Amino acid sequence: SGQEGAVFQSRLPFSKMTPNEEACFPDISRSGILGHRVFLNIRNGLLHMWVDNPKTQLTFENALKRLPPPFDSDPNLVRRVHSFLERHGFINFGIFKRITPIPIKKLGKVIVIGAGISGLAVGQQLQQFGMDVIVLEARDRVGGRIATFRKNSYIADLGAMVVTGVYGNPMTILSKQIGMDLVPIQQTCPLYGPDGKPVPKEKDDVIEREFNRLLESASYLSHRLDFNYAGNNPVSLGDALEWIINMQDKAVQEKRAAHMQEIIAAQTKIIEHRKRLKSILQKIATLKSELQTLVRQRVPKGAQNENGYACQEYTIRTTQIKLEDLVNVEAELRNEGHKMELKLQELEQNGPSQVYLSSRDRLILDWHFANLEFANATRLDNLSLKHWDQDDDFEFIGHHTTVRNGYSCVPVALTENIDIRLNSAVKEIKYNSKGVEIVAENLKTSNSQMTYKADLAVCTLTLGVLKVAVTQEEETQHGNTVKFDPPLPDWKQQAIRRLGFGNLNKVVLCFDRIFWDPNANLFGHVGSTTASRGEMFLFWSISSSPVLLALVAGMAANIVESVTDDIIIGRCMSVLKNIFGNTSVPQPKETVVTRWRSDQWARGSYSYVSVGSSGSDYDLLAAPVIPPTSFEPHFSKEAEELPRLFFAGEHTIRNYPATVHGAYLSGLREAGRIADYYLGYP
Numbered sequence: 177s178g179q180e181g182a183v184f185q186s187r188l189p190f191s192k193m194t195p196n197e198e199a200c201f202p203d204i205s206r207s208g209i210l211g212h213r214v215f216l217n218i219r220n221g222l223l224h225m226w227v228d229n230p231k232t233q234l235t236f237e238n239a240l241k242r243l244p245p246p247f248d249s250d251p252n253l254v255r256r257v258h259s260f261l262e263r264h265g266f267i268n269f270g271i272f273k274r275i276t277p278i279p280i281k282k283l284g285k286v287i288v289i290g291a292g293i294s295g296l297a298v299g300q301q302l303q304q305f306g307m308d309v310i311v312l313e314a315r316d317r318v319g320g321r322i323a324t325f326r327k328n329s330y331i332a333d334l335g336a337m338v339v340t341g342v343y344g345n346p347m348t349i350l351s352k353q354i355g356m357d358l359v360p361i362q363q364t365c366p367l368y369g370p371d372g373k374p375v376p377k378e379k380d381d382v383i384e385r386e387f388n389r390l391l392e393s394a395s396y397l398s399h400r401l402d403f404n405y406a407g408n409n410p411v412s413l414g415d416a417l418e419w420i421i422n423m424q425d426k427a428v429q430e431k432r433a434a435h436m437q438e439i440i441a442a443q444t445k446i447i448e449h450r451k452r453l454k455s456i457l458q459k460i461a462t463l464k465s466e467l468q469t470l471v472r473q474r475v476p477k478g479a480q481n482e483n484g485y486a487c488q489e490y491t492i493r494t495t496q497i498k499l500e501d502l503v504n505v506e507a508e509l510r511n512e513g514h515k516m517e518l519k520l521q522e523l524e525q526n527g528p529s530q531v532y533l534s535s536r537d538r539l540i541l542d543w544h545f546a547n548l549e550f551a552n553a554t555r556l557d558n559l560s561l562k563h564w565d566q567d568d569d570f571e572f573i574g575h576h577t578t579v580r581n582g583y584s585c586v587p588v589a590l591t592e593n594i595d596i597r598l599n600s601a602v603k604e605i606k607y608n609s610k611g612v613e614i615v616a617e618n619l620k621t622s623n624s625q626m627t628y629k630a631d632l633a634v635c636t637l638t639l640g641v642l643k644v645a646v647t648q649e650e651e652t653q654h655g656n657t658v659k660f661d662p663p664l665p666d667w668k669q670q671a672i673r674r675l676g677f678g679n680l681n682k683v684v685l686c687f688d689r690i691f692w693d694p695n696a697n698l699f700g701h702v703g704s705t706t707a708s709r710g711e712m713f714l715f716w717s718i719s720s721s722p723v724l725l726a727l728v729a730g731m732a733a734n735i736v737e738s739v740t741d742d743i744i745i746g747r748c749m750s751v752l753k754n755i756f757g758n759t760s761v762p763q764p765k766e767t768v769v770t771r772w773r774s775d776q777w778a779r780g781s782y783s784y785v786s787v788g789s790s791g792s793d794y795d796l797l798a799a800p801v802i803p804p805t806s807f808e809p810h811f812s813k814e815a816e817e818l819p820r821l822f823f824a825g826e827h828t829i830r831n832y833p834a835t836v837h838g839a840y841l842s843g844l845r846e847a848g849r850i851a852d853y854y855l856g857y858p
């Protein structure tokens with residue numbers, strides 16, 4: 177709350193200008209500390225006004241009226257700051273009541289390709305900046321990878337479903353503007369083993385700690401030891417983790433071998449010791465019989481001469497002393513022997529563990545790996561060890577929430593006042609220094625093609641669709657193959673090839689009653705093999721109606737795409753029956769199985785940093801494309817250098833990839849960039 181909260185919510189530093197602000201306000205940047213302070217006070221004040229009431233447009237005039245003196249004394253500066261914040265999507269974004277009308281005279285024509293969240297964001301922004309916008313969408317609905325299944329009282333998100341952190345998240349502002357029913361997720365997640373029995377909490381905690389330690393070790397390998405290449409090949413996170421596990425296993429085996437050697441040494445010592453004791457006992461026996469003979473043959477004092485008697489007594493006495501000494505040695509040896517036996521016993525009883533992880537523990541660890549594969553939408557051995565978590569520092573804090581009334585309420589709300597042509601599959605994107613021509617097929621009126629001409633186009637095709645476009649994978653005539661004319665520049669094509677586009681699937685099961693713990697949002701199922709660890713590894717219960725959502729991640733996500741619904745539902749049911757008992761689990765009333773990889777308008781779920789790629793590929797995917805020079809003499813130099821193709825989408829935003837908020841922010845970013853190029857600086 178307050179001004180600081182509003183600035184934090186806007187992802188800006190409270191008491192510092194950003195490099196972008198310095199570039200846009202060079203006069204302030206040069207003006208010294210006082211100028212900076214004035215700028216920051218105006219900027220922070222405006223953000224506070226907007227975040228406090230994002231349902232109504234914040235006009236310059238209203239902002240000026242509400243700014244406290246002396247910050248209202250330079251209306252020109254306030255206007256510039258207001259325009260800057262509006263242009264870059266910090267204020268007046270989303271769905272809000274307008275006070276000033278949108279300019280009637282259109283300032284340039286834009287075609288947005290795709291009506292996912294990024295396409296809708298860029299469309300909304302450019303429309304309010306006064307541009308003429310048409311959005312072309314191949315599906316018969318908006319939202320793209322935000323897709324909500326609705327039937328009777330059942331609601332389930334088939335694509336995105338989690339708003340990850342509220343502070344700084346633009347979704348928080350949207351939720352205030354439209355009816356998003358955000359519900360915090362209860363993070364506790366009881367686990368059930370492959371046999372359906374609960375995994376004891378203590379065991380679960382121990383393995384979770386080991387999982388975190390393994391990730392820390394992998395990070396240490398990469399960032400401290402710079403172990404990122406094996407020969408010339410970049411190392412994957414999966415490889416690094418398996419190496420560490422093998423090393424741990426080896427260390428355990430080495431400890432065991434050392435322990436065995438200790439036992440053998442102790443046993444050898446005991447054997448030696450027993451030998452010594454035995455020889456002492458023999459000596460004692462010999463001495464005893466010698467002594468007995470001496471005593472038996474003893475000649476009394478008067479029966480022999482004095483010398484003989486003294487000699488005899490001396491021999492008896494020294495034999496006795498020798499015997500006493502040997503008996504003492506025997507006692508000592510017995511004592512030592514006892515200690516040795518105890519030590520051996522202790523060694524035998526307190527040996528190191530037999531293996532690093534038992535096979536059951538390994539499967540629980542695999543469950544955590546499956547969870548990581550879900551977050552990254554791919555197998556761990558596809559992820560770059562060095563860069564897979566490059567966006568970690570930009571995670572929002574605060575609750576993770578789900579949208580109880582279905583995430584599709586957001587894209588649907590964002591369609592307000594935009595010209596969206598559904599069922600329009602773009603086939604060709606032609607661009608040159610004069611503008612763009614987009615050829616689209618109307619999927620409702622078969623084979624009818626339309627060509628749209630505009631000054632520029634914003635391409636929000638998914639990375640999966642772009643990959644097909646650049647590898648020229650000609651499929652069936654009806655497949656989604658988009659042709660760029662001229663082909664995209666090489667640097668763009670290479671980045672498209674390098675960055676990964678993963679997969680994640682969901683199975684929706686709608687029941688007539690809840691048979692699971694209604695207080696838990698999540699429960700996990702530990703698979704029976706490492707290879708199948710991602711198969712229905714996590715069940716979500718987030719709807720107010722009896723709906724379960726099973727996740728299929730990692731290797732299993734691709735496998736389910738080639739299997740029938742009946743088989744997948746059958747697998748889910750047997751997992752649930754194994755946990756809750758045959759009689760407790762009713763037949764589902766409705767079911768849905770997603771196949772995001774086979775979906776021709778998506779070709780996967782979301783991007784990831786693959787082996788050989790890095791965060792900078794996101795920047796390359798975001799960079800606009802300037803058409804090759806036309807060499808037409810009458811054409812102006814400025815027009816020649818204008819980019820005509822712009823790119824938005826979750827795969828174009830380095831700091832927030834793979835998310836709805838990232839895709840949305842990429843749309844705001846591109847709208848600002850386009851306005852800067854085509855409408856000039858505010």
Ligand code: FAJ
Binds near residue numbers: 320336772839
């Ligand atoms: O909860 O923020 C989620 N939360 C989230 N994003 C998710 C999440 C996952 C997540 C959470 C936290 C961190 C990272 C990820 C977890 C998961 O539950 N969830 C999720 C689950 C699934 C199964 C999917 C598929 C996705 C997620 N995501 C990712 C987000 O949904 C996406 O990042 C975001 O929605 C992408 O928006 P976008 O605007 O960049 O892309 P699209 O695909 O929505 O729009 C492209 C449009 O182009 C589509 O409408 C498509 O039909 C159209 N198109 C394609 N070819 C065309 C065409 N239109 C015209 N002509 C053509 N030829």
